[in-house]
Amino acid sequence: MKTKIVLASASKYRAASLQRLGLNFSQHPSAIDETPRIGETPASLAARLAQEKARSLIATYANSIIIGCDQTGSCNGLLLHKPGSVLAAQDQLAQMSGQTATFYTAMTVIHVLNGAVKTLTHDLDTTQLQLRTLSHEQITAYIAQDNPIDCAGSFKIESLGIILFDAVQTSDPSALEGISLIQLTSRLLDLGVRLGAA
Numbered sequence: 001m002k003t004k005i006v007l008a009s010a011s012k013y014r015a016a017s018l019q020r021l022g023l024n025f026s027q028h029p030s031a032i033d034e035t036p037r038i039g040e041t042p043a044s045l046a047a048r049l050a051q052e053k054a055r056s057l058i059a060t061y062a063n064s065i066i067i068g069c070d071q072t073g074s075c076n077g078l079l080l081h082k083p084g085s086v087l088a089a090q091d092q093l094a095q096m097s098g099q100t101a102t103f104y105t106a107m108t109v110i111h112v113l114n115g116a117v118k119t120l121t122h123d124l125d126t127t128q129l130q131l132r133t134l135s136h137e138q139i140t141a142y143i144a145q146d147n148p149i150d151c152a153g154s155f156k157i158e159s160l161g162i163i164l165f166d167a168v169q170t171s172d173p174s175a176l177e178g179i180s181l182i183q184l185t186s187r188l189l190d191l192g193v194r195l196g197a198a
Contacts (some may be wrong), residue, residue: 042072050106076103089154098133105175127170
C-alpha cells in the first residue's frame with residue numbers, strides 16, 4: 001500500500017511506538033488549542049483532541065492515513081499534566097502516592113482519499129494504575145534517574161517508572177506510552193497496511 005502515513009504529533013514517544021510496528025511515516029504536529037473546556041471530563045478531552053488533531057491535517061494530506069492521538073490522566077478528580085520541572089514532578093507524584101490514577105489514551109485514524117474522508121475510526125483505551133505509597137526520598141530518586149519531566153503523570157511506565165506501581169489494569173500495555181498499538185494494528189490491517197517485516 002502506497003498511502004502516506006502521517007502521525008499528527010511531534011511526540012518522540014509516539015514516534016518510537018510506530019517504529020515498533022515497522023511503519024514508514026512522517027510526523028506533522030497539529031496546531032490546535034488543547035485547553036480543556038468547562039465541564040469536560042478527562043476521557044472526553046482526550047477523545048476530542050485526538051479527533052481534532054487528525055482532522056486538522058486532512059486538507060494538507062489528500063491521500064493518506066492520518067493518526068491523531070491524545071492522552072489524559074486523572075487522580076482524585078484532578079487532571080494530571082506534564083510537569084515541566086523537577087519540583088512539579090515531585091509535587092504531582094506526592095499527590096498520587098498511594099492513590100489510583102486513571103489514564104485515557106484516545107486515537108483517531110482517518111483514511112483520506114483524493115482529499116475526502118473515506119473512513120474515520122476512533123478508539124479509547126482506559127488504564128488504571130494503583131500507585132505504591134511513596135516517600136519523598138523515593139520520589140526524588142526516581143525523578144533524578146528517569147527524568148519524566150515531559151510525561152503526563154510524571155512517570156515513564158516503559159522505563160524505571162514501573163517501580164512506582166502496585167498494579168496496572170489495561171487491555172493494552174502500550175497505551176500508556178501515548179498510543180494503543182493493539183488498536184492501531186487492527187485499524188491499519190483493516191486499511192491494508194503491511195506491518196513489521198511482512
